[in-house]
Amino acid sequence: MFRNLSTRFGVALQYPEFRRLWMANASAQAASWGLIVTRGWLIYRESGSSLYVALATFAAMGPMLIVPPIIGVLADRIDRRRILSIAYAVDIAQSATLMLLAFTGVIEVWMVVALSLVNGVSRATQLPTSQALAATLVPNDRLLNALSLNASTQHGSRLIGPGIVTPLLAIAGAPAAFLVSVVLYVIALYQARSLAPQPPVARARAGFVTDFVQGLAYVYERPVLRLMLLVLVCHCGLTMAFESLLPSFAHNQLRAGDQGFGALMMGVGGGALIASLMVGGLQTPRGRGTALIVAGIVSGLGQVLLALTSSLVVAIAAAAIMGGAQAAFMTMGQAVTQSIAVDEYRGRIASINAFSLGGMMATMNLFNGSLAEQFGAQPLLLINGVVFTLIVLVTIVPLTGRQMYGRRPILEARAA
Amino acid sequence: MTAGPGTPSPTPVVRLSGGLVAFIAVMVLPAVVSLAVVGGAWAVSDEVYAAERAASTAPGNAAPVAPWKTTLVAVCPIH
Numbered sequence: 001m002f003r004n005l006s007t008r009f010g011v012a013l014q015y016p017e018f019r020r021l022w023m024a025n026a027s028a029q030a031a032s033w034g035l036i037v038t039r040g041w042l043i044y045r046e047s048g049s050s051l052y053v054a055l056a057t058f059a060a061m062g063p064m065l066i067v068p069p070i071i072g073v074l075a076d077r078i079d080r081r082r083i084l085s086i087a088y089a090v091d092i093a094q095s096a097t098l099m100l101l102a103f104t105g106v107i108e109v110w111m112v113v114a115l116s117l118v119n120g121v122s123r124a125t126q127l128p129t130s131q132a133l134a135a136t137l138v139p140n141d142r143l144l145n146a147l148s149l150n151a152s153t154q155h156g157s158r159l160i161g162p163g164i165v166t167p168l169l170a171i172a173g174a175p176a177a178f179l180v181s182v183v184l185y186v187i188a189l190y191q192a193r194s195l196a197p198q199p200p201v202a203r204a205r206a207g208f209v210t211d212f213v214q215g216l217a218y219v220y221e222r223p224v225l226r227l228m229l230l231v232l233v234c235h236c237g238l239t240m241a242f243e244s245l246l247p248s249f250a251h252n253q254l255r256a257g258d259q260g261f262g263a264l265m266m267g268v269g270g271g272a273l274i275a276s277l278m279v280g281g282l283q284t285p286r287g288r289g290t291a292l293i294v295a296g297i298v299s300g301l302g303q304v305l306l307a308l309t310s311s312l313v314v315a316i317a318a319a320a321i322m323g324g325a326q327a328a329f330m331t332m333g334q335a336v337t338q339s340i341a342v343d344e345y346r347g348r349i350a351s352i353n354a355f356s357l358g359g360m361m362a363t364m365n366l367f368n369g370s371l372a373e374q375f376g377a378q379p380l381l382l383i384n385g386v387v388f389t390l391i392v393l394v395t396i397v398p399l400t401g402r403q404m405y406g407r408r409p410i411l412e413a414r415a416a
Numbered sequence: 417m418t419a420g421p422g423t424p425s426p427t428p429v430v431r432l433s434g435g436l437v438a439f440i441a442v443m444v445l446p447a448v449v450s451l452a453v454v455g456g457a458w459a460v461s462d463e464v465y466a467a468e469r470a471a472s473t474a475p476g477n478a479a480p481v482a483p484w485k486t487t488l489v490a491v492c493p494i495h
Contacts, residue, residue: 062451216443226439359450360446360447362447366453369491370487
């Protein structure tokens with residue numbers, strides 16, 4: 001039975017090269033989340049200021065809005081394995097520096113913020129590069145499984161990284177917690193170095209901006225790819241930009257305070273972890289298409305259910321459903337985009353995924369947060385959920401939509 | 417015909433149609449907006465905080481701050 005389950009849900013791990021990449025990703029993600037917790041703990045202890053904690057977190061996340069276009073172009077020009085190895089080496093250096101600074105007691109808040117920025121640039125390099133690399137290490141019909149394993153690693157590492165460092169912080173302090181991150185990054189580097197070289201497709205070079213615009217034009221000229229990315233952007237803007245709404249929703253509608261907010265976030269994370277593993281078991285294009293439609297609709301309606309309840313238990317269940325559907329929709333959507341693209345564009349397409357979707361989420365979080373002050377979180381959750389559900393239903397109708405949802409073959413697929 | 421191994425494939429020519437420009441705007445603008453909000457809030461936050469402090473200590477003498485600056489600082493997640 002276990003063999004059947006591992007064959008179905010972990011089939012991409014049968015490919016040794018992908019298995020190495022997956023282990024590198026898992027180690028690096030756990031290290032990264034461990035760093036986020038340790039840095040936050042250390043900064044708050046040193047300064048007593050939540051603002052500095054937020055600043056360090058932004059320094060670690062902000063590069064996701066700047067770096068991917070550059071990395072996407074690079075990932076289509078030079079060996080992706082080399083880019084990943086450099087990024088992991090940079091992370092070993094920055095987390096070892098943090099460890100030494102904390103151990104010697106000379107650490108100051110500005111140093112932690114500066115090194116958070118280095119970690120952020122490195123992380124913004126790793127995510128699109130490993131997504132593009134995964135697509136080259138498994139056959140196209142295993143791509144969804146590979147990306148679902150990567151996605152479940154991302155969600156699982158939010159539990160594993162902090163789960164390892166939190167008790168260490170209490171027992172041995174920040175240097176020991178930073179040491180865990182160093183060790184995890186060393187494992188990631190070792191795995192990345194074990195990958196066979198991935199020479200890029202030979203092609204004429206243009207400037208960076210021209211190359212990036214060519215990536216966008218490549219997407220634009222392929223209707224299914226274009227529609228998929230536009231629907232993913234809508235999904236990020238309408239259903240995934242909820243983080244700025246949940247604190248006020250937990251306080252005002254659920255009357256559950258910070259603990260209620262924490263429980264909702266755990267619901268979202270738990271649902272995402274389970275769903276991202278589950279979608280890896282989908283085997284036929286039609287089955288994947290149906291699951292994409294269902295995940296899109298449930299992603300919108302889960303948010304509607306969340307908006308309508310005032311019971312904390314129902315809200316946590318709705319958050320888990322919503323988180324699961326969102327993770328499934330994103331994983332399947334990214335698998336569609338990577339499976340349509342030819343290899344010489346995969347780096348740029350992964351970077352467009354990271355840059356545009358991250359940008360939309362950040363902007364809509366800002367927008368939602370300010371609107372919630374005036375109108376409350378409930379109507380925003382409700383309206384956004386309904387609008388996204390309608391978008392999914394409308395996109396089923398045209399031929400391009402039916403191709404995207406696996407109802408018709410994609411004729412332009414893999415055409416350069 | 418496809419290019420052989422090691423032979424650079426030609427650089428595709430990008431024709432900037434209205435549709436492509438709109439598509440690029442949809443894909444790029446959200447990231448630009450969020451960076452502009454954070455950068456803008458960074459630039460005006462000292463002025464807004466100073467006005468808030470002045471308003472709380474001496475309400476009559478507080479220098480007025482443009483409402484857009486206050487809004488910008490309010491919506492920025494790190495201020």
